[in-house]
Amino acid sequence: MREPRQERSRTTRRRLMQAAVECLGELGWNGTTVAVIAERAGVSRGAAQHHFPTREDLVTAAVAHVGDKQIVELRARAAALPSGPSRAEPVARMLLDLYTGPMFRAALHLWVAASTDEALRGVLVPLEARVGREVHRVALELLGADESRPGVRETVQATLDLARGLGLANLLTDDTRRRGQIARQWARILEPAVGAPAGTAGAAAPS
Amino acid sequence: MREPRQERSRTTRRRLMQAAVECLGELGWNGTTVAVIAERAGVSRGAAQHHFPTREDLVTAAVAHVGDKQIVELRARAAALPSGPSRAEPVARMLLDLYTGPMFRAALHLWVAASTDEALRGVLVPLEARVGREVHRVALELLGADESRPGVRETVQATLDLARGLGLANLLTDDTRRRGQIARQWARILEPAVGAPAGTAGAAAPS
Numbered sequence: 001m002r003e004p005r006q007e008r009s010r011t012t013r014r015r016l017m018q019a020a021v022e023c024l025g026e027l028g029w030n031g032t033t034v035a036v037i038a039e040r041a042g043v044s045r046g047a048a049q050h051h052f053p054t055r056e057d058l059v060t061a062a063v064a065h066v067g068d069k070q071i072v073e074l075r076a077r078a079a080a081l082p083s084g085p086s087r088a089e090p091v092a093r094m095l096l097d098l099y100t101g102p103m104f105r106a107a108l109h110l111w112v113a114a115s116t117d118e119a120l121r122g123v124l125v126p127l128e129a130r131v132g133r134e135v136h137r138v139a140l141e142l143l144g145a146d147e148s149r150p151g152v153r154e155t156v157q158a159t160l161d162l163a164r165g166l167g168l169a170n171l172l173t174d175d176t177r178r179r180g181q182i183a184r185q186w187a188r189i190l191e192p193a194v195g196a197p198a199g200t201a202g203a204a205a206p207s
Numbered sequence: 208m209r210e211p212r213q214e215r216s217r218t219t220r221r222r223l224m225q226a227a228v229e230c231l232g233e234l235g236w237n238g239t240t241v242a243v244i245a246e247r248a249g250v251s252r253g254a255a256q257h258h259f260p261t262r263e264d265l266v267t268a269a270v271a272h273v274g275d276k277q278i279v280e281l282r283a284r285a286a287a288l289p290s291g292p293s294r295a296e297p298v299a300r301m302l303l304d305l306y307t308g309p310m311f312r313a314a315l316h317l318w319v320a321a322s323t324d325e326a327l328r329g330v331l332v333p334l335e336a337r338v339g340r341e342v343h344r345v346a347l348e349l350l351g352a353d354e355s356r357p358g359v360r361e362t363v364q365a366t367l368d369l370a371r372g373l374g375l376a377n378l379l380t381d382d383t384r385r386r387g388q389i390a391r392q393w394a395r396i397l398e399p400a401v402g403a404p405a406g407t408a409g410a411a412a413p414s
Contacts, residue, residue, distance in 0.1 A: 028323045030237055105322065108375075112319045115312065115378050116235045125379050154392035161389065162365055165372030168315075171322050172332050182368065185361035189400055 013051050013061075015041040020062035024106035029113035029120075034058060059110060060123045066103045067131045071138055074098070078142045091142050092187035095159055096179060098135070099167025108171070135160060145194035155193045162186070220258050220268075222248040227269035231313035236320035236327075241265060266317060267330045273310045274338045278345055281305070285349045298349050299394035302366055303386060305342070306374025315378070342367060352401035362400045369393070 019041035023032040034055050038048035052058035077094060081087050098104075111128075114120040139156050140147060147153045166182065169175045226248035230239040241262050245255035259265035284301060288294050305311075318335075321327040346363050347354060354360045373389070376382045 026323060028320070031323075108319055108322075111375070111378055112315055113235070115315075116233060116238075121379055128379065151392045151395060154389050155396070157385070158369055158389050158393060161372035161376060162369040163372065164375050165368035165370065168318070168371050168375065169368055171318055172328055172335065178364070182361050182365050185358045186365060188358065189362065189396055193396055 009051075012041075012043055012047060014065075016043060016048055016051060016058060017062035017065045020059050021066050021102060021106040024059060024062075024109045025102045029059075029109050032059065032109075056120055056123050059106075060127050063103070063107050063110060064127055064131065066106070067134075070098070070101075070103055071134055074138055074142075088191050089184060089187040092159075092190055093180070093183040095139055095142065096163050096166055096183045096186060098160075098163045100170045100175075100179070104164075104167045105171070108167075132160075143190065143194050152194050155190070159186070159190065216258075219248075219250055219254060221272075223250060223255055223258060223265060224269035224272045227266050228273050228309060228313040231266060231269075231316045232309045236266075236316050239266065239316075263327055263330050266313075267334050270310070270314050270317060271334055271338065273313070274341075277305070277308075277310055278341055281345055281349075295398050296391060296394040299366075299397055300387070300390040302346055302349070303370050303373055303390045303393060305367075305370045307377045307383075307386070311371075311374045312378070315374075339367075350397065350401050359401050362397070366393070366397065 016037060019037045020032065023037050023040060027036070032055070034048055034052070035045055037058060038045045041048070048058070052061060074094065078091065081090050110120065110124060114124045136156060139145075139160060143156065143159075145152050145156055147156070162182075166175065166179050170179065223244060226244045227239065230244050230247060234243070239262070241255050241259070242252055244265060245252045248255070255265070259268060281301065285298065288297050317327065317331055321331045343363060346352075346367060350363065350366075352359050352363055354363070369389075373382065373386050377386065
């Protein structure tokens with residue numbers, strides 16, 4: 001009896017979190033109530049509140065969950081790339097595409113809402129810091145970057161801040177083509193700037 | 208009689224636009240109604256609607272106005288910098304600080320609201336394109352960048368996308384210190400990448 005119940009519980013949580021990300025992206029923070037999320041997930045409101053007592057709990061868990069999933073996918077896609085210098089551009093492209101999907105859209109609604117909402121800010125800031133550190137670690141791995149060299153840490157940080165800026169530029173219009181041109185140029189800049197022959201470390205790194 | 212009336216009209220418009228930017232930053236798009244803006248500006252609601260028939264008209268005019276003002280200020284501050292290679296870092300810092308103030312905060316509320324609001328998107332997208340082109344032109348000037356060289360255009364674009372990403376990173380927490388470190392490294396990357404000895408052109412360029 002225990003196993004299936006736990007399994008069911010996990011499925012319910014996953015469905016609620018997935019529905020929360022979709023609602024945020026489509027309806028914004030104001031439209032994303034627990035009732036709306038529960039209905040989309042096909043879960044009763046009571047069950048939703050059993051798993052996530054408040055709306056803040058639910059949406060931040062959702063963004064954290066999707067963020068973690070995205071990092072796993074990123075590592076898997078990078079592991080499939082060939083090693084050697086031809087890696088630089090696809091890695092740059094992968095990193096600069098990182099914030100162009102529904103996950104970033106949902107997170108952006110949350111960030112902006114949190115800028116005028118103390119309670120939401122309180123839960124979001126530590127989450128943002130944790131996910132940011134995690135993404136930074138993966139970017140280092142993929143770029144095969146040696147952070148002990150001066151400037152490398154800042155260049156990798158700049159890459160991720162650039163990625164977030166490109167996510168913003170993709171919010172209202174499809175910016176894919178321009179982003180591709182920037183990624184090509186970025187790969188040229190990154191290779192000497194991060195110091196290691198890009199791609200020799202990433203593919204083999206254990207994750 | 209005509210001059211003072213025109214003057215009064217301009218003052219009213221300016222006060223409404225200033226109040227709109229403040230309201231957006233503090234209350235978000237949902238809280239920023241024409242009535243709330245008019246009250247903050249000390250203007251009757253009828254007068255507000257005489258100048259700006261819809262809420263969309265008012266807030267987009269406000270963001271455009273503040274954007275233009277910001278570009279004028281940027282040019283003035285850059286003109287005050289010394290020429291020569293010592294210019295690279297202060298110019299990088301200026302560009303990367305561009306989206307850390309109340310103007311970006313207001314624009315961000317609009318962008319995010321527009322992502323779930325067709326009517327707002329319709330007025331915002333052309334405005335964003337115009338302001339984006341203008342800022343790109345100023346950045347080229349300040350960096351003394353030669354866009355005819357391959358990759359320079361994309362590097363300057365990346366600088367402004369990075370600036371927007373840094374604006375986002377500064378939304379919920381004070382990111383000034385980290386941004387300063389990134390700007391220092393960015394200046395080192397920019398100098399060879401944009402091709403011209405940074406800063407020889409900017410100060411003297413006519414605007």
